[in-house]
Amino acid sequence: MELGMIGLGRMGANMAQRLVRGGHRVVGFDFSADSRVLAGKNGIEPVAALAEAVAALKAPRVLWLMVPAGAPVDSTIENLLPLLSACDTLIDGGNSLYKDTLRRAKLLAEHKIHYVDCGTSGGVWGLQEGYSLMIGGDEQAVQRLQPIFATLAPAADRGWGRVGPVGSGHFTKMIHNGIEYGLMQAYAEGFSILQHKQEFALDLAQIAQIWRHGSVVRSWLLDLTADALGKNPTMHGIAPFVADSGEGRWTLSEAIELGVSTPVIAQSLLERLRSRDKDSFADKLLAAMRNQFGGHEVKKE
Known part of the structure; x- marks a missing residue:
């Protein structure tokens, strides 16, 4: 053709x-x-x-x-x-x-x-x-x-x-991308926990490679994650800023319209939005609240 x-x-x-x-x-x-x-x-x-x-x-x-x-x-x-x-x-x-x-x-x-x-x-x-x-x-x-x-x-x-x-193709892709948000967030959070367990000195790239074969969490997304960790284990030089193309927002909006509970997709989108706030007023206010009611120390900039 x-x-x-x-x-x-x-x-x-x-x-x-x-x-x-x-x-x-x-x-x-x-x-x-x-x-x-x-x-x-x-x-x-x-x-x-x-x-x-x-x-x-x-x-x-x-x-x-x-x-x-x-x-x-x-x-x-x-x-x-x-x-x-x-x-x-x-x-x-x-x-x-x-x-x-x-x-x-x-x-x-x-x-x-x-x-x-x-x-x-x-x-x-x-x-x-x-x-x-x-x-x-x-x-x-x-x-x-x-x-x-x-x-x-x-x-x-x-x-x-x-x-x-007509319309169903883009609708299906929208939901596909919403699911993708949740999957990515789950992998990111899991590997973050592993990375923070400093006393075990875990090799995240090795663990990703192990999970790629036989594990119930294996996927192409995990294959790509393993590749990224192998090339840059500490994520050096990458800013903690996650963009969104809009489809996660559309998915969440559709879920609200239909009355469908989607807490994982919703939270994954909110985490992306949070990643962009380098001077979080909300976090500063939380620290101030703790100081007000409990006298907890407030870290200075």
Whole structure:
């Protein structure tokens, strides 16, 4: 098959490259000239404008959007819409909020353009290992795109699938990322306890390697953790600041709307927010409270 990849950042470029290796023709557009040049070296056909990407594809066209969630997706669709025809398909492979996806699908349906949402997991390893793809959209539209998904996935028969109607792919990926927050926090807390038991002089990288085989807590995330600990056992040079992409917040918001208790995901998100407070007023006030009622010592800055 052939398709246009809109957005040639690291993940978009890697996905396009995997498709090219799988025998697909990929026309790529990015606002960055450097990204287009690099894409051209990996078998992708770079173009300098959205109109050129659309013109280079045979109808019905398939265009895969790998642009940041939110306004960039809306503006890209706005610019593409006059260039597209009925029966063309747009795939949003980014981390869009599923409610935005439902809104965009309704708009495109008025123009008889298919909108498919594909929650994509795999990160920087996807080019080598394949991507986990959670797909939402019209069943026939998804079926027509099967060769693309089968190429991007770890194998043609696993790691991908249509999970439901439009919006369900991004919803599923949102929950996937919420779970990821909790898993990461649990590993981080466990290894922190091990690290603080100074009298045992534990080798955290060794323990991670032991847990990778036969343990009930083994996972790919643990594999990556073991690799990180092996390279930098003390986490030297890494600031204790943890960002969030927004999907953990969305997951928690959805849980509240649905009345579902998610204490682990909620706490993991709060811990990320806490990591960014280098001058915590709350902690200072706690110390002051202890001094007020118990005369406990207050450490000075």
